[in-house]
Amino acid sequence: MRSNHPSCRFVYTLVLAFVLLSQQVVSQTQSPSPLNPNTATASSTKPNQGKANCTNNGTYGNNKGQTVQRPENCSAPPQGATAHCRDGTYSFSRSRRGTCSHHGGVGKWL
Numbered sequence: 001m002r003s004n005h006p007s008c009r010f011v012y013t014l015v016l017a018f019v020l021l022s023q024q025v026v027s028q029t030q031s032p033s034p035l036n037p038n039t040a041t042a043s044s045t046k047p048n049q050g051k052a053n054c055t056n057n058g059t060y061g062n063n064k065g066q067t068v069q070r071p072e073n074c075s076a077p078p079q080g081a082t083a084h085c086r087d088g089t090y091s092f093s094r095s096r097r098g099t100c101s102h103h104g105g106v107g108k109w110l
Helices: 006-029
Strands: 059-061 066-068 083-085 089-091 106-109
Touching: none
Parallel strands: none
Antiparallel strands: 059 066, 083 089, 083 106
């Protein structure tokens, strides 16, 4: 049963803030993928786009009313991705404006 006691809500808020901050730190400490295709290793030169293992972060409605996938963490570039963000996520944005804005900006357009 959920308690509405103020101290319980405070603890829940602290735990949530800790989890969100730790995810941000982890995403910022991941080594970025090479932006120059000539420096890529043999295993990453030709990723299998049909076999990317991704998180599912849901969707959002863009400013044109279209439903778009939220940026996802993936093992390889997923099908339909338009940009690789600097924090390592892949964006499915349908316009360049605002792409990866909450993910450190665009590292590479796909």
